[in-house]
Amino acid sequence: MNKDLLYQLALTQVPKIGLVRAKILMQHFPTAEAIFTTPVKQLAKIESIGSHAAQQIASFSDFDSCEKEIAFIEKHNIQVFSIHDPQYPRRLLHCYDAPALLFFKGQANLNAARVISIVGTRQNSEYGKEFCEKLLSDLQGSGILIVSGLAFGVDTIAHKNAIKQQLATVAVVAHGLDRIYPPENKALARQMVKQGGILTDFISQTKPDKQNFPKRNRIVAGICDALLVIESGIKGGSLITAELANSYNKDVFALPGRTIDARSEGCNYLIKTNKAQLVSNANDILNAMNWQENTKPVKKQRALFLDLPPDQKIIFDILQQQEKTHIDDLYLKTSLSSSNVAQALLMLEMEGLVRSLPGKMYQNI
Numbered sequence: 001m002n003k004d005l006l007y008q009l010a011l012t013q014v015p016k017i018g019l020v021r022a023k024i025l026m027q028h029f030p031t032a033e034a035i036f037t038t039p040v041k042q043l044a045k046i047e048s049i050g051s052h053a054a055q056q057i058a059s060f061s062d063f064d065s066c067e068k069e070i071a072f073i074e075k076h077n078i079q080v081f082s083i084h085d086p087q088y089p090r091r092l093l094h095c096y097d098a099p100a101l102l103f104f105k106g107q108a109n110l111n112a113a114r115v116i117s118i119v120g121t122r123q124n125s126e127y128g129k130e131f132c133e134k135l136l137s138d139l140q141g142s143g144i145l146i147v148s149g150l151a152f153g154v155d156t157i158a159h160k161n162a163i164k165q166q167l168a169t170v171a172v173v174a175h176g177l178d179r180i181y182p183p184e185n186k187a188l189a190r191q192m193v194k195q196g197g198i199l200t201d202f203i204s205q206t207k208p209d210k211q212n213f214p215k216r217n218r219i220v221a222g223i224c225d226a227l228l229v230i231e232s233g234i235k236g237g238s239l240i241t242a243e244l245a246n247s248y249n250k251d252v253f254a255l256p257g258r259t260i261d262a263r264s265e266g267c268n269y270l271i272k273t274n275k276a277q278l279v280s281n282a283n284d285i286l287n288a289m290n291w292q293e294n295t296k297p298v299k300k301q302r303a304l305f306l307d308l309p310p311d312q313k314i315i316f317d318i319l320q321q322q323e324k325t326h327i328d329d330l331y332l333k334t335s336l337s338s339s340n341v342a343q344a345l346l347m348l349e350m351e352g353l354v355r356s357l358p359g360k361m362y363q364n365i
Contacts, residue, residue: 002070007032008082009066009203012101014056019215022100024048026083036060072204078177079104086342091115095222095248099201103177106197108168109356110223111342112145113349114291117224117245119217119238120154121231121263128231128263129157131255135228136161138282142291143355147172147224149216150185150198154230154238159188162196168356169196172219174212176204199223213237221245226289229254229276232266239266246275251289253279311336311344319354319364327360 011022011032025035028046035043036057043054073080081088081102089110092098104110116139120128132154136146146162148155150171162169169192175181177200180189189198201219202212217237221227221244229252232238245252254276257264270276279285286292308316314334319325330341345362348354355365 004031004033005070005073005080006063006066007036008080008101009069010060010063011035011057012099012201012203013062013066014053014060016056017053019097019099021049021053023083023096023098026100032082069203072178073103076105076177081110086339087111089223090346091224092219092222095218097218098222099219102199102201103203104197104199105177106170106193106199107360108145108170108196109360110145110170110197110199111346112143112168112356113346114143114289115145115147115224115226116285117147117220117227117241118154118158119148119220119227119229119232119241121233121236121238122151122153122155123263124153124157124231125261125263127257128154128255132157132230133161135282136165136167139167140165142167142286143349144291145170145196147220149173149220150180150182150189152182152184156185156188158230159192159196163191166195170223171196171198172216172223173198173200173208174202174216175208176200176202176206178204179208181208214240217241218244221250222248224250226251226253226285228252228279228285229267229270231255231257231263233262234265234269236266239270242270242276252276253285253288255279309344309347311340312348315341315344316348316353316364319362324357324361324363327362330362 029035040054040058043049043057044051081104083093083100144167146158146167146169148158148171150173159169159171171192177198180186192198217240221241227242227245227250229238229242242252252275254267254270256268256271256278271278277288315330318330318333331338334341345354349356353365355363357363
């Protein structure tokens with residue numbers, strides 16, 4: 001049994017700890033086990049923890065449920081990322097309420113060089129549907145990771161069309177990975193595991209209860225570079241996600257619509273109050289994000305003459321030798337640490353020299 005995972009799970013289950021305290025503790029200690037073996041008085045002195053939370057940790061005893069969760073994780077080949085892991089979405093680390101632990105089933109690189117989250121109403125119009133389809137068609141070949149929430153409406157349209165355009169797509173869900181909600185999207189979820197993935201910070205047996213969706217939305221808002229709202233009512237959950245994205249200093253975009261259409265009221269409000277940039281096509285986002293240049297292939301002949309840092313040069317040269325390379329092969333061939341490999345790959349992707357593929361594969365462009 002992975003002993004540290006046992007304590008990581010235990011920390012997320014301690015009553016009254018919450019997201020912020022869990023993250024603080026995980027960042028303060030080298031291992032989760034150390035949190036539980038530290039004396040209460042010492043724990044209480046850590047900023048924002050206090051004696052009550054420290055006592056809650058010391059008195060936690062339900063390790064049996066954590067062991068059962070580990071059995072579930074191993075049985076279903078679920079990846080678990082703590083904030084110490086190089087595979088943990090680094091963009092989330094800048095969010096004050098980032099989850100200490102994430103559960104992931106899929107192949108996508110959660111640290112892709114460019115990430116767009118798409119959200120919107122569950123009762124989209126044909127206008128919203130056509131816009132989403134055209135946007136993703138225009139992003140084909142860009143290597144952008146598409147994130148959404150697997151809900152009916154705009155989310156489903158975004159995921160389906162990302163798959164159609166061979167873009168990796170990840171659903172952030174408000175429940176454990178022992179179920180799919182809505183159940184009508186089970187077939188779609190199976191496709192996404194092969195060409196993206198399903199991500200959550202909820203353990204198994206967690207139902208998609210109403211209070212879980214705002215927690216889900218903070219991940220959708222925090223994991224991206226840009227958040228796009230396609231149709232939303234003035235009180236829609238998408239507006240909450242947009243507000244979160246703004247609080248995380250993300251770029252927010254919204255599709256304008258008719259002033260008499262309730263489904264466009266939220267988007268129009270975001271644009272009117274300067275909380276979102278108006279978007280009419282994919283180029284509006286690419287230009288605003290300065291991605292237009294990076295989405296175009298770079299000629300290998302030019303790339304060979306670039307003055308790359310040592311770690312990036314080692315990885316670039318390996319990728320030159322074969323069409324596709326798995327990240328595990330890069331670990332073996334470079335003898336670099338996993339974090340150094342991840343950082344070098346991210347920088348190469350941002351330079352437009354390397355592309356991440358499903359299944360943790362990479363190739364030179």
